[in-house]
Amino acid sequence: xxxxxxxxxxxxxxxxxxxxxxxxxxxxxxxxxxxxxxxxxxxxxxxxxxxxxxxxxxxxxxxxxxxxxxxxxxxxxxxxxxxxxxxxxxxxxxxxxxxxxxxxxxxxxxxxxxxxxxxxxxxxxxxxxxxxxxxxxxxxxxxxxxxxxxxxxxxxxx
Amino acid sequence: xxxxxxxxxxxxxxxxxxxxxxxxxxxxxxxxxxxxxxxxxxxxxxxxxxxxxxxxxxxxxxxxxxxxxxxxxxxxxxxxxxxxxxxxxxxxxxxxxxxxxxxxxxxxxxx
Numbered sequence: 001x002x003x004x005x006x007x008x009x010x011x012x013x014x015x016x017x018x019x020x021x022x023x024x025x026x027x028x029x030x031x032x033x034x035x036x037x038x039x040x041x042x043x044x045x046x047x048x049x050x051x052x053x054x055x056x057x058x059x060x061x062x063x064x065x066x067x068x069x070x071x072x073x074x075x076x077x078x079x080x081x082x083x084x085x086x087x088x089x090x091x092x093x094x095x096x097x098x099x100x101x102x103x104x105x106x107x108x109x110x111x112x113x114x115x116x117x118x119x120x121x122x123x124x125x126x127x128x129x130x131x132x133x134x135x136x137x138x139x140x141x142x143x144x145x146x147x148x149x150x151x152x153x154x155x156x157x158x
Numbered sequence: 159x160x161x162x163x164x165x166x167x168x169x170x171x172x173x174x175x176x177x178x179x180x181x182x183x184x185x186x187x188x189x190x191x192x193x194x195x196x197x198x199x200x201x202x203x204x205x206x207x208x209x210x211x212x213x214x215x216x217x218x219x220x221x222x223x224x225x226x227x228x229x230x231x232x233x234x235x236x237x238x239x240x241x242x243x244x245x246x247x248x249x250x251x252x253x254x255x256x257x258x259x260x261x262x263x264x265x266x267x268x269x
Contacts, residue, residue: 021181104251
């Protein structure tokens with residue numbers, strides 16, 4: 001299905017993936033496909049793929065604590081405004097505010113090796129909402145705006 | 159992800175293709191560890207066919223750079239960095255920490 005830049009049809013797709021690191025490539029393929037349908041430009045699509053990849057890695061590592069503990073459910077909503085992605089897990093509540101922003105200005109030896117994932121999510125998405133009080137796992141909502149610039153236009157294949 | 163490793167007299171060239179994420183980054187880290195455990199600390203990473211790199215990949219780069227630069231014995235340099243990945247390196251503040259080259263010959267010649 002091809003959607004032109006002018007007439008984005010609202011679309012909702014949900015898929016679940018096993019909470020394993022080898023799911024990340026399939027999740028990435030899924031997100032790239034949806035980002036294309038949403039009319040995001042290639043760089044915008046990359047930022048969404050990266051944000052989702054970081055979030056899913058965090059779910060496996062922190063919410064579930066290890067691989068094979070539960071599913072990651074990924075709901076994508078394409079609207080006129082852009083692309084919303086909701087990631088849900090059934091792991092431990094994960095409070096992102098407990099993880100501070102990494103210091104990215106220091107010398108090599110002082111560079112932190114963790115906390116960068118959340119930093120990318122917060123920097124690259126237009127809206128980020130963590131809900132870890134659902135009583136049953138976590139729900140992370142990411143939103144990326146569609147830009148009207150020529151760079152963002154999807155390539156039409158007919 | 160696909161890794162090829164070529165050992166030259168003065169340095170090691172590692173070419174990585176495809177996708178570096180939490181699943182594949184450990185393989186890249188292991189490739190780097192094998193080189194440094196061999197006492198070799200001058201490494202060029204060719205990234206032209208790398209499609210995606212998450213923070214797990216950034217961690218492998220920074221950890222390897224720390225090992226290589228210790229005692230001024232070498233460094234990890236990056237070659238042909240794709241635009242999207244360059245934007246990620248820039249956002250993470252990695253640009254001042256790595257030399258970046260446009261071609262393999264210059265990168266290898268730098269050592």
